[in-house]
Amino acid sequence: MPKKMVTILGALTVLWILFAASQAFKLDISPQDKTIAHIGDYLSLTCNTTGCESPSFSWRTQIDSPLHGKPRTEGSKSVLIMDAVSFDNEHSYLCTATCGSEKRERGIQVDVYSFPKDPEVQLSGHLEVGKPVMVKCLVPDVYPSDRLEVELFKGDHLLTTQMFLEAMEKKSLVTKSLEVTFTPSTEDIGKDLVCRARLYTDSETKERETVKKLQVYTSPRNTVISVYPSRRLQEGDTVRMTCSSEGLPAPEIFWSKKLDNGNQQPLSGNATLTLVAMRMEDSGIYVCEGVNLIGREKAEAELIVQEKPFTVDISPGPWVSAKIGDLVILKCVVDGCDSPTFSWRTQTDSSPNGEVRSEGAQSVLIIQYASFEDEHTYLVAVTCAGRKLEKRIHVEVYSFPKDPEIEMSGPLVHGRPVTVNCTVPDVYPFNHLEIELLKGETTLMNKRFGEEMSMKSLETKSLETTFIPTTEDTGKDLVCWAKLHSGELESEPKQRQSTQTLYVNAAPREITISVSPSPVVEEGSPVNLTCSSDGFPAPKILWSRQLNNGEMQPLSEDTVLTLMSAKMEDSGIYVCEGMSQLGTSKKSVELTIQVSPKDIQLTAFPSESVKEGDTVIISCTCGNVPETWIILKKKAKTGDMVLKSIDGAYTILKAQLQDAGVYECESKTEVGSQLRSLTLDVKGRENNKDYFSPELLALYCASSLIIPAIGMIIYFARKANMKGSYSLVEAQKSKV
Structure with missing residues (x-):
């Protein structure tokens, strides 16, 4: 039991050692190692500990200078806050954390920079074609300036570039500039002028640029004045002057007139200057000036206004053709004179037969009924302020009252001559008369009556001609065309015509x-x-x-x-x-x-079955009256053979075995056809050459007489009943 407890305790001791090792005291700082901040921006540095419940923190710079920041500690975290970064914050900061007897320390490098604005592009003046201009590119408040690069472009072309590498004496915000001079041309219009600035830092490259559109100017040039209708005018005229000038920007136009004292009288700011009702005092030199931002250019035009002479106009014109009995009015109008005086007379210095009415600047001669006596050249004399002008007008009278009259000597008959008369009644002057007689577009006769007139009177003139009508003339127009030529100045003669449509029997x-x-x-x-x-x-x-x-x-x-x-x-x-x-x-x-063929008969004489050596007549007859074509054929596998028949009969002398077969007769007319056929059988004789029968000889002699007789009888019988014919259109045919 004690041994087992020892084992358990040993295991627990190992686990405790491992746990304690995993919870060892540690310190982290962020951002890690290094950071960069823009001057004036907010920046915070944070220290975090693990493995200690209540650590203590302290902040300091590596050179033990002031922090220029506010530390704030909460539990296992401490933050150094810089509300507005400045040059004083550019240090290596150390964060120290103590936990019991243990101490941990971490450091971070803080770099600062300033690059607050886009570059500024400045020009030394307006861009004028052909004149050099200086361009300056300013980069304000930059730090560190030894890491600044500036480029200046015109369109895609690099004008200049500079890297500002000179060492800084102290930390400060500086403004750097780049200058270049170039000569603008018209090709530069619309191009971009680009100033591009780059600030290189350890962590990244900052870039700013400014673009300015080039506005290239040209001074006014080619200033021209056009004057309509002329620079020489008369009083009362209207003149229009137009001025044009080239330049960039487009020049403004200003009109003025030079005065006698050397000054100029402003007139208009429009391109076109219109002056109406010109007077003599309006004569002078008119100045057009084209003005823009770059410069100005002048052009001059001199106008001369002359005194307007009075004019006399007579109407209807210099020549008048009046019909006898019509009203004739001759009018004289004066322009350029307020109170003229008028005098009318004929060229023979006699007074006119009409009534004269004058009022203001016009005078009228009225002839109520034109007659032979009114045929004159009239003159009107106009006097104005001692100046005198005279105009003339010729009056001719004429008579041409009716259309021509067409008369014929009789009715129109094909091939029979006829006389045509064209009469023009009551014509004057007949020696100016021309008569033309046309048939369709063909001139039959033309005459101009040019004989002298013994006296002025109305005459009747006629034109007569003879022609031979044909049926082709039917529907054509017979035209009598009369023309009265009334004078040398007349453009077209007076015309009358009569038309008569021709109908030829x-x-x-x-x-x-x-x-x-x-x-x-x-x-x-x-x-x-x-x-x-x-x-x-x-x-x-x-x-x-x-x-x-x-x-x-x-x-x-x-x-x-x-x-x-x-x-x-x-x-x-x-x-x-x-x-x-x-x-x-x-x-x-x-x-x-x-009618179609019918009653056709095909026979073999003496029989359809004969012996070799016999004579056989094959005959074809038809009972129709109309013409009938008879065709005899022998049928064969290789093709039908047409037989040469006479009047429908075909004779086989000494029939052979190969003559046996089918014979066919075809009867044809223009409206139809009919067929008949028979089979001929030829039998061979016994092979006995010495046999001779007296009866056979007698029969042969009789047959030689009978057969032609029968043929003749058949022939005349056929002739009595029908008419036949024989055609070789397709083959040899017998005509019956």
Whole structure:
């Protein structure tokens, strides 16, 4: 038992030693080792102990100088508080903690700095293109200044840089500056001027910068004055002067006028100076000055205002064309004279026939009814303050009251000459008259009546021509165009015209007949015969049929003749006749009505079964009346062989075994076709060369006479019943 207790006590002793070791007395300080603070800022240093319930603390500098701070202890923690950091706080501080007989000490280095403001950029003056300027960059209240670097940029270009490495005699806030001189150009406008300052400390680099936008100025230049309408003016005129000047900033414009005493009279601060109702005393030198922050530039313009002479204007103009019987008013207006006097007369120095009315600066000559006697050159004399001006105006009278009259010698007929007369009545002066006669766009005749007039009177003039009308003239306009040229100063002659549309009569011609569906049709089909004819007036249509005796059978007066169901007997010649009072025109067409082939017969004579060496006639007949094409063929595996037949008959002399086979007959017309076939059998003879029968000889002789006779009978029979034809369009064909 005692031994066991000893073991337990030993274990407890070891645990106590370990616990005591874990709770040993320790001291920590924060921030650790080193810190930096801005002059004027708040700073606190903290000491913490562990392993002691009631430690005691003391603070001191390494050189035993005043703390310049307030220590505050609470339990196991002590804080040294510096409310406003100053140069006096730049020390190594030591914190000492005592716990019983044990003492612990920790130190911390406190550095101070000052970098309170952004740099200041200063210019020696306005930036003017081409003039050097000094730029200064100031960094105020900096400490420690021996660790300061300053850079000066213009845009991306480094102008200068400096590292202030000189030793400080004492601790103090200093202002450092960097200067550089450069010459601005227009390319510098809008660029940034950057002053960048860096303060290097042991723990970090502090940086501040200031950016200033460059405003480059140019002195006013190229100052120009423009004057409208002119620098030489007359009294009462208005003048507008515009001044422009280049520069940065844009120059302000100031107008003034030089006075006789050498001073200048200010006028306006606008770019445009407008002077109205100019007087002679407004003559002089006008000055435009462009002004901005950098400088000023002047430009001058001299205006000369002259006395305005009075002017005389006569209307309607120097030349007047008046219609006989119309009212004519001649007006004279004076400008530049308040009380002029007027005198009217003719060029022959006679008094005018009209009434003169003068009032103020105008005078009017009124002619109530213009006549031949009023055709003169009139002069008006104007007197103003001893000065005299004279104006003239020529008055011509004319008569051109009606449009031309067109007359023709008779109706227009295709190919028949006709005379056209164009008359212009009551014209004056007729020697200025021109008449032109046009058909469509073609001039038929043109005449200008230039003969001298024996006396002033109204005359009637005419133009006559003959032409041959054609149907192509129908719808064209016949135009009589009259022009009265009234004087040398007239831009356009007076014109009148009459128009008559031409309608040319023509006998029926160019008859056209169309048959639908065709001139050859199958019996029972409908047929339309259409007739048209050119002519003016439109011809009347008459359809007739030509009978066998040559007489004409009237059928219809419509343009279309319709057979609803054509029959064989409708075949024949049909005549279309176009008729008018100017003549008649005819055209005919033949209509053929056909039926499909029928009653076709295909026979072999003497039989469809013969012996080798016999003569065989294969005959094809058709009972139709219309033209029929007969085609005989022998069928074969390699292709059908067309046989050369005569009137539908094919003769095989001395039939051979290879002549046996199927024979086919095709009967065709334009409206249809029909087929028939037969099989010919050729048998071989017994092989006996010496055999000769008198009966066979007699039969052979008789056959040689009978067969041609039968062929002739068949031929004439066919001729009596039908008409046949033979075509080689596709192959050899027999015509029956």
